[in-house]
Every structure is written in C-alpha cells, then in structure tokens.
Amino acid sequence: MNYTKMSKEELQQALGEQNKVLKEIKKQKISLDISRGKPCPQQMDITMPMLDMINSATQFPKPDYRNYGGLEGIPELRALFAKILGVEKEETVIGGNSSLQMMFDTVQRAMQFGVCGGKPWNAGKVKFLCPVPGYDRHFAICQHFGIEMINVPMTPAGPNMELVEMLAASDESVKGIWCVPKYQNPTGYTFSDETVERLAKMTTAAKDFRIFWDNAYCVHDLYEQGDKLANIMDIAKEAGTADRIYEFASTSKVTFAGAGVAVMAASKNNIADVLSHMKFQTIGFNKVWQYAHYLYLQSPENVAAIMAKQAALIRPKFEKFEEVFSEEFGENSGIARWTKPRGGYFISLDVLDGCAKEVGKLCKSVGLTVTNVGDTFPYGVDDKDSNIRIAPTFATEEEFEQALKVLVCCIKVACIEKLIKISEK
C-alpha cells in the first residue's frame, strides 16, 4: 500500500481507522521507552560471573594492581584489546568505564593543548565533519566546545566520501570527523573497504586532522557472519597517516553498560602525546576492575562467545521490527523506510519528510518515548524532519512488540495527516 498514491478520500478513511487505534492505545496507559541504546537486564545477567572472578582470596599480579600506577592499563587487558582491534599492545591505553569520556577528553586536550605539539585548537576556528544521521553524544561534545559541525550524508557504504574528501582537503579548519564505522549509530551500516581506505588516504588541509573512529560495536554482531570492517590502522600505517586515527571502544555493551572498561587505540606517537597530558590528570585508572575484566573476557574467541549469547537475546527484537514494519509498510509505503542492521544497537527509521517530530509527539502523548527526534543530527536539526532512531535492546520482547504497534500507528496518523494537507494545497 503506497500512501502517497492514495486519493484524499482513501487517506481520510485510513486516518479515521488509525485514529481509532490510537484512541484504544491511549486507554491502555502504557509507559514504554525505546529511546536509548541500553542493554536489557538479561544481557547484563550474562556478565554476572565476572563478579566472581575477583574476591578476597585473589592474588593480584605484580606490580600490585591494587596500588597506584599503570597509567596505560594492565598489560593483559591491553594485549586483549589490541588483538580485538588489530593493533599492537603499545598502541592502546585503557581508560575508566567510559569511551565517551576518552573521546571528550581527547577533544578537550586538542582544544587546550593541540595534538602532537601542534597549536591548541582553541586558538582558531574548528570544524568537524559529521556523518548524518549519527550519534547525538558525538554532536553534543562538538556543540559544547563550539566546534562547527558540517553534515555529511551517510550511505550504506559509509559517509559520502566525495563530500568528505572535498571538505577535508579544502578547509584547514576542518580538524576531524566522527565515525562509527561498524554498525553505525543509528543506521547500522558498516563502512565499506573503499570508504575506510579513502578516509585513511585522503588529503587533509589540516596537518593535525583526526578521525575519531568510535568502534563502539566492533564485536557486536547479531549473526554468526558479522559485517567485516577493514582495519584502518593497518591501512593508515601503510599510507603514512597513522597519526590521523584515534580509535575508541569499550566493553559497555560486552560486560556492564555502566561499569565496563574503555580503550583508546592510536599510533605510538599519539599514545605518547595522550599520556604526556594524561599523566597530570591521573595516576592511573582502576586496575582491579581491569583485571576482573581480563579474567572474564580472556580471549577474542571468548568475547565472541559472550557476544553470541547477547545477540541471542536482542536479535529477536531487531527481527521483530523487520517483521512488523515489513508487514505494516512493506517496501513501497512511501511513508516509512528503515535499515536492517546485522549488528550494533540501533535501527534508523525515516518517515515521510516533515513528519518525524509529529510522530515523536504522538508517541509521547500515548506513553511511548522514542529518541528525541532531531537528535541524530548536529544541533538537533534534521532538515527533512524524517529520521527517528530506534533502540530495540532495553525493552522486553513483549514491550518492544507493543511499542512497535504504537509506533506504527503514530507514523500512520502523522504521515496520513501530512499527505491530506499536501493534497489540499
């Protein structure tokens, strides 16, 4: 059923039906939230054995992990992250529980001190390239620092590289780009080998240009055959651009969302630069917690096994979305398109232009919270007003199915109303 080809009468009849459904939904007084990429309790239950890995009888390795020191993190966990990310152990620094914090601090350091001996970014105009739709917390960091954000459309192969290359090459104030290269937030797209290669090899007007490679979903496959992401560090090393890459990851969605361990990977130059500032900030992060993580995670193979258990819990929700939306809209509804991620935490939904905010409002009015519409774009401005980020993981399967019914109805009401208005012009 293609709504855009319906007559005004057909639209009005459909609207009447959907308004009835909406009224019924309202009566149920639901309270559901599919706004944030939070793991569900059952996912975190998988990690509970980690809490038995250390106890009062634990003998910690020397130099005593309970004491001060070890700014770069414990060697065992650095080695494990290095294997997972395809870098050398010496190209990693382990942080606290938040990769966001490592990214924020990296931007802050660049603003205050510059990178690798360059001028502080505070000294001039700074712009970042922002693939859209993208991750709201990346954009919020830029906005907080007064960094000007330039939208670059996402494609299924990654950001539009013609545009990225043109902007990076022509403007010295373009200092960085935010990338979630695998199972991008919110599209779920994985950058193609060509995209990765072009990012590593492109000409940048700024000598201190940095790619913020937020590999948040590096091991977060929903299926045994996950998307393959090219190793940007390898390509950059060969191209002589290794210092361009700041890679970030964490176990927030491997172990505990609020109590994982974050890691930064970068060239030895970059790591030395980071540590030269970080040594004034802290004597070292929590090595006891790092050790518990190491004992629990052990190896890339074991991490993959853990992630398969997590996938078993959340895959049905992603598939439920596909099932419900295929059935309700199909490929040619004219009012809803969505992505079909094979990993990560989000689905990107595009509704009829000019309707996303209204869908969000309608959802809210009947008790369903979706990601604040607009937040997937810099400054919260989605010019087309079409994008909505769906976060299937936190709700139970039953709740999520119920949320989808509400969402479907709200999309139909908002979009049909819009089409009726258009038809009246």
Place this chain on the structure above:
Amino acid sequence: MNYTKMSKEELQQALGEQNKVLKEIKKQKISLDISRGKPCPQQMDITMPMLDMINSATQFPKPDYRNYGGLEGIPELRALFAKILGVEKEETVIGGNSSLQMMFDTVQRAMQFGVCGGKPWNAGKVKFLCPVPGYDRHFAICQHFGIEMINVPMTPAGPNMELVEMLAASDESVKGIWCVPKYQNPTGYTFSDETVERLAKMTTAAKDFRIFWDNAYCVHDLYEQGDKLANIMDIAKEAGTADRIYEFASTSKVTFAGAGVAVMAASKNNIADVLSHMKFQTIGFNKVWQYAHYLYLQSPENVAAIMAKQAALIRPKFEKFEEVFSEEFGENSGIARWTKPRGGYFISLDVLDGCAKEVGKLCKSVGLTVTNVGDTFPYGVDDKDSNIRIAPTFATEEEFEQALKVLVCCIKVACIEKLIKISEK
C-alpha cells in the same frame, strides 16, 4: 650536638666517620624507595573483604546499577561521603577512582568554560596561591595549564594568611589556592580554625576565586585523637561564600590506592555547574564499584574502624622516624628539622639550607630513592634547597628503618661538607 657550632676540625672528624658509614652502606647494595605516598600491601589486605561484597548473586538496587546513568553517583555512597565531609548529599558528586582526575578536570573546565557562567580562565592571566612545601601533583596541574604559581609559606596553623589575604584581595588574576587542610602534604599540619575561617571569609578580587580543598586525609588519623579540622563549607555558607569551595576526597588510602572512589563536594550552584559540563563527558561513573564500596564502608563509624586498622600498620613507621631522628639529631642539631604529623602520609624534613639536593643525590648513589628534591615546591624550585618529603607508608618497618639509617648518614655527610665549605670562606 649542634653541627653549626663545631670547629672545622670537629666537622672534618665527623665527616670522616660518616663517610666510612656511607661506604659500608654502599657495599650493601640496597634498593629502597620512600618517595611516594603509597599504602603498603598489608594496608590493602585490610580491604580484601570488599571484593566479596559483590558477586554473581548480587541483586543490584534499581535503577539497575549495572546499566548506564547516575551521573552524580549512587545515593547510598553520596550520603556516606556527605556525612564524612559534613555536607548535604546533594552537595556531592562521585567520580571514578581518582580525586586527582576530579581536580584536573575542574581546573580544565574552569580554563575552557569558566565557572558558574563566568569567563573562561583561558581568556586571561591565571594565578594560583600555593602553600609551600606542598603537593607536587597540584603544582604540576598548574604548570601544565600555564597557571602562574605564587608561593605562600606553610605554618603549623596553615598557610600564612596575611599573605594569602593580601594576594587574593589585590589581584584579580589570582583565581585559586591549593589546600590540603588536614595533615597537609608534606608537613602533616592541620589548618587551624582561624585559618579555615579566614579562607572562607577573606575578600577576593576575583569573583570566581576558588579554594581547591583537597581533603585527602580527612579520615587518616594515626591516633585515636586525630586533629580536628573546621568545616569550611559550614563557615562559607554562613558567610555567603559557599560557591568559593571545591572540596575533594577519595578512598584511595581507605580501600585501594589504585581502585578507590573519588568524591567532590561543593555548593549546589557549583555541583549544578560541574554536572552541566560533565554530562557531555560521561553517562556516569562505575556504579558497581561504588556499590561495592558502599557495602564495605557502610558508615562513618565503620570507616573510622578501618582507618584504625590502617593506622596500626603505619603509625610505627612514623614513630620510628621520630625515634631515629630525635636520637641522631635532637632538636638543636642545626642541620635537620622535621614535622611530627598525627595523621596523613608524609613527614616534612628540612635539612641545612643548600643541602637537600645533595642529600637526595647521595641517597640515590647508595640505592635509596626519596621524593625528588624540589618537587614540594612549584616549578620544582625550593629556593632554600632544604626540603625533603618523607613517605613512610610503603616500605616495611625493617626497610624503612634501614632507609632512615641511610638518610641520616647522607644528611650528615652533605650538611657537614657544606658547613666545612662555609667555614673555609
């Protein structure tokens, strides 16, 4: 025995004797370190039961501490810190494992964004008052940010307040002061009630002046009757200067040095300001670890009981220092004076002017590492070249006693050599 009153011949004879002792020490090929304020393994063994407080059967409070959220920290631990510091729960924010990080980040935020809506400190000249001798990591933060440091001498009652008041009142670029108000690092002095009151009430030319109140040793008494520190927040609230105070503390020397929990206490204005920036930096710190801390620490009374156990381990070392130095130098040697702290982690030792660096060098040459001489002063410059910080806690009692013998001999050699040179002038 007052070395400064000896004849040249007496000095030469004494030097000959000490050089023999030093030669014997050198033969022993020792390797000792009394440079940093690290707890010893036995102190950290006291904390091992904390690791049994959470395990795979733990039911975490709602909202699920394992998940994202809770930027300010878990309410139980905020309440406990509030009781210990004498503030309200809402006047606290719990951080990661490092109060140093909270201090660094607080300075960085002020530099980049200003405090409570004021101009960024980066926009002008910034100076900090630095009680000396003081904590090297405080000074290092200032130096890293290009903040000019102004020395203010410590007295047994705290920093020289005439000087502090004069400098704070007369110069708008004086934005802050570093204070370790209880068992100061390295003197062990506790600020008097009058000092605390004057700090809270003094006139400051800068409207955004901040006292960095690093209450690192708030519960770190060596004796049942500990020093009493006035509650600066209470006084400041009454004086209408509550926004002037940033207080910091941590459990680094209560639980694990490398895996404790840090806290910041401040007025609700300040906390709101801090959180308004911090929310871009992280979704929240490690609440699982916070909860383990809460279950282990429980109450101020229980914390006091834990600290009494720690004191029992380290008090003998502080007392050994007093015993050895009283015997070797007494009160009128003319070449060595030292403090007698009733808590904290350090003893401040002053040797004959112009001799501290030489003492450090001699110690190093025979295998004893003391805190880098000069580090207790901004820019590493002790004008008098007399101060050496002693950190008794990490070494075993036997090692510490051996270290003291080496130190005594090196002091005597360096100072007697100096006195001989003076006598030759």
